[in-house]
Amino acid sequence: MNNAQPSNVIPYPTQNPVTLTSNAASLSEIKNQVTLxxxxxxxxxxxxxxxxxxPGCGDKKxxxxxxAEKLMLTFRLAxxxxxxxxxxxxxxxxxxxxxxxxxxxxxxxGTGVGSCSTMESKYRFRTGPIENTGKIVPQEYWTHRESNPAKAQELLGGKGFSAKKVGTKYYIVKQGERVEHDNPADNYNTCLKMAKKRGLVDAALTSTAASDIFTQDLEEDDLQGAATGETYNSSSASGGASSSRGESGQQASQSSSSSSDQGGSSAEPISNDEIVGYLTVKNVKHEVGDDGTIYAYPEFSDSxxxxxxxxxxxxxxxxxxxWAL
Structure with missing residues (x-):
């Protein structure tokens, strides 16, 4: 009888089998990584x-x-x-x-995933031109806009109205209606870069075990909506501290390529009015103070x-x- 073992059979190892703790990091290594x-x-x-x-969501970063790129540089990750x-x-x-x-x-x-679609409201819709009502913003608006934003918004006419500086005076303007973009291809590159960014942040958090220190930026708008219970049409005109951030249901903000893809041909503004107009076109939330100071609130991830x-x-x-100017 031939007792020779077939050549395609792998013998069971004689050494002790590998366990979950066999290659585990030491406590000091884990502490050192978190400290770094x-x-x-x-x-x-x-x-x-x-x-x-x-704001309103605790101190979680x-x-x-x-x-995420700084974390990758720190640990020399690819x-x-x-x-x-x-x-x-x-x-x-x-x-x-x-x-x-x-x-x-x-x-x-580790692995991270991210997705982005031109069906997301930020990319699917745009806001039409604003309409100047010809009415001067009442002085009571400036009094209440910080202490009682809801009251200040009522003074403008309610939802859909805001304040805009025209010349040297502030007028009540009606925000344009939201309409669908007629060419989704304009945002193909922007959405691709956004999906990459979301996946990169997810992967960096997972690979460095930093989720206890940071959360992920694509949840920002959802958390903001949960904290305030408000939504904001980011293409509205300037003024109105009562406006809150983020389209309803929107989960993303523009990536670095968004600015160049959507408005690279815009002329550089040279006056405050042009800056305000530029911010409106670029969908950056902003307001103008009583002293003429322009305040801007870009999305956290819009570098x-x-x-x-x-x-x-x-x-x-x-x-x-x-940001203030």
Whole structure:
């Protein structure tokens, strides 16, 4: 009888089997990694640039794309992308991006996913031109807009109205109706970059085990809506501190490519009125103070908008979490 073992049979290993703790990191390694991330956040990252906090939602930090990139730089991580394109009716598209993170040794550390579609309200709709009612903004509006925003909004005529500076005076204007974009292809690249950003943030948080320190920025609008119970049409005219951020149901803000893709041909503003008009076109929430100071509130993840504000001379007001000129 032939007792020889077939060549295609792999013998059972004689050594002890690998367990979950066989390659586990030590407690000191885990503590050192958490400490390093916290130190990078304090000494390298800048609030409003790499992370932010959401009013009314506690002190949990929201990680932005630039912050995720800093974490990857800290640990010398690399990433690989897998992009899937889904064609939707009426020339709409959805991009799904899977981001895989690798250690310097080549070991796969984790995977993140992100998606973005031209059907999202930020990309699907635009706001039509505003209509000047010819009515001067009442003085009571400026008195109540900080202490009682609801009362201030009523003084303008209710929902759909805001204040806009025309020349040297502020007028009540009616916001334009929301209409659907006639060419979804204008936002293809923007949505692709947004899906990549969402996947990158997810992957960075997962791979560095930093979710206890940061949350993910694509949840920002949902959390803001839960905290305030309000929605905001981001294309409205300036004024009206009663406006809150985010389209209803909207989960994303523009990525760095959004500014260049959607308005790269716009002329650089040279006056305050042109700046206000430019902010309106770029869908950046803003208001004008009694002294003429322009305040801007770009989305946390819109690095392009923050760069543009800096170029116009805006300064970051950390106390009030806004940009001022």
């Amino acid at each position: 991330i916290q130190q990078v956040m304090r000494e390298v990252m800048i609030e409003g640039e790499h992370y932010g906090t959401i 929201v990680l932005l794309k630039s912050g 990433n690989d992308l897998d992009v899937q394109v889904l064609e939707l009716p009426n020339f709409h598209r959805e991009y799904r991006v899977k981001v895989t993170i690798y250690a310097p040794s080549g070991q796969r550390l 392009a908008a923050r760069t543009w504000l800096k170029d116009q001379g805006f300064k970051w007001d950390a106390k009030n979490k806004r």
